[in-house]
Amino acid sequence: MKETIASLVETVRVFSIKEPGNAIHQHFEDNPASNGIVVMDNDGVPAGLVMRTHFYQMIGTQFGFSIYMNRPVELLMKRQILCLDIELDLAQFGFQTMNRQEDDVYDYVLIMKQGIFCGIVSISNFLMTMSEMKQRQIELLNSQQKILEQAHIQEQALRREIEIKNRSIKKLLDNADQGFLSFQQDLRIYEEYSSVCDDIFDRKIAHLNFGCLMEPFLDEKQHGLLINTLKSLFRQKNKARAKVFLSLLPSEFRAGNRYINIRYKIIAFEENRILMVILTDITDKKALEKKQDQEKNNIKLVLSAIQSRAEIRDAVADARRFFSREAAGLLGQDRPVQEMVKDLFREVHTMKGDFALRQMHDTALNLHSLEDRLSVMMEFPEGRSVNRLKAFLETICFDRMVKKDLDVIHDFMGATFLESDNRININAHRIEALVDAVANRFSGEDRQFLVHHINELTWPSLNGILTGYNDYIQILALKLGKSIGGFTVTGDNVYIDRSRYAGFLKTIIHMFRNIVDHGIEKPEDRSEKGKDETGRIQCEILKQDTCFTLTISDDGKGIDPDQIARIAVEKGIYSTARVSALSRSEIINTIFMDSFSTKQQVNMLSGRGVGLAALRGEIEALGGSIKVDAVTDYGTCFTIVLPDTATKNSRQD
């Protein structure tokens, strides 16, 4: 509030300019408290001022008394007077009065009210009032200071209390395994968040915008949905409705190698709404789930492999062929590169679907990433030449793509599972039951035919039995210091009634023994002859109308007819005359005769001269035949003809 000088205005004795000096003297004598008077002119306007000290100074000078006492006051009055308006405030008043000449500083100030003189303000009164006011102000300030101080102490205490509370909350939060953070509508994250958050985001997150913070962890669409959902959520007045929006926010994201689950909670805070975000590291849980899923997938894959072994085998073979040969063929044609890429893409896409269908998900995934790379090429065909595409194709290794899935199948089912034939296992009792059922329902030729064919299902394949001799041959070869490659059986598949062919199956080992022992040479002998050090055995079955022919040949030294002839004579099998009449073939087939052995000394393996004879005996007992052919240093070939039990049975039984 503005304080004016009005309250300081005092009345003062006024003299006319014509009054003599002694009248002023009389006034000062009568009024010792009066320190000055105002002199008015004839119009009632202040013309001057006489201050007590100044008056007696003037009177006290030489001749002063005689000059001033009886003459008009206007001669000795101060004409320099300061007239101020009553509305002036104290500060302005102080400034103006103190700005006077040094001699005049303590003179009365004349006060005018609307242009008319109304009194004076004495400087001593003004100073007194000012100092009193200062005192009051100081007292007021002091009391205010006291109040402030007290408030400050209280505030400090409150602040400390809050700080302790905050700290304990933060400690609680920091010790939780979860990340807690919160923000309002502006999405700026509050300073109070748990330290786990720094860990998850790998940075200090205070004051960051939550939307920006999440951006690197979401795809564009998810991030857009996050921002828009948050906007709606904070705008929505109804809390229950706002809560529904929470489910649209992302519930999981990946930060580096960690999977983080996010939950949200709306907290009402006075007028405002705060969203609390709770982050939980679920990497371990996820890894466990993934492992379980992986195991589940493996089981599915193995089941699929059991159910569709042939399809998987074919799909793998087709894909392998495609990448190793056919794909290159696609590039050989004279067309735009982009079309070639498109064709490749289509093939890979179909293949991917095929493998996914067979539960070979890892293969499908690898094909998928190949597909991705091809689709990038399709989009940006610039700089793609056939040569670069060719080079790209050469980097593709299908075996690597399919390896993981095949490993799973092989681990569960054995390494040759996919390579072996289509097989199903049927309990022998079920077949017996089927035979009984058929026998009861049918009669005559039908019954014989059906029973025979059902029984035939239980017969082993001759091919399989012969292949089984590989192990025996390897062990034998090792003992004799020879190197022999494994053989497969080519030609037709023949199933034989094991009980009927038991004798043959037991004695055929003699033929293999003979091949290893007598047929195939030692490696050093073979290389001397310019042959591969490793000997080869070939085995083929050819089916005819009612019989099958089994030929087993080797690339060994063959059979020397002269040596056979000599031994035959020595052993008394033939006379010398008879031998010379025999053909070459007749001579070498002597090896099937009883008591023949080309070896000089009987050894443990072969050479007792009974083995091949025994084999011939069994074959002939079945109504078959065996003969041998040989070309020196080129090899030996055994040809066995046997009746096909399947056809034989169906006719005879």
Add this chain to the structure above:
Amino acid sequence: MANILIVDDSGMSRKKLKTILENGSHTVVGEAQDGLEGIEQFKTLAPDLVTLDVTMPNMDGISCLESLLAIDEDARVVMISALGKGDTMLEALNLGAANYITKPFEAEQVLNAISDALNMD
């Protein structure tokens, strides 16, 4: 509990929803095969709540939702989405849908969403 109108073009979905709602002791007062039919039935049946499929022929769920709210701004509508959670559901909620359910749905999910929608305001 509540009288509910089902709006869905798939007969299978309607049947499944109806079973779930009735097992949750709600009453299905009507079934509509598209948005237009849904609006007609909404006017005559005045249900407590509508379940509304998003993708339907003739009139889609979002347009239907707007019409229903134009008729009655307090209409309780629960969207059924085969599109998952996403921009369409955000749009529906912003327009005033009370809640939503994603297909394929389970009984618990449906009944929770409906009871939340009924107890909303």
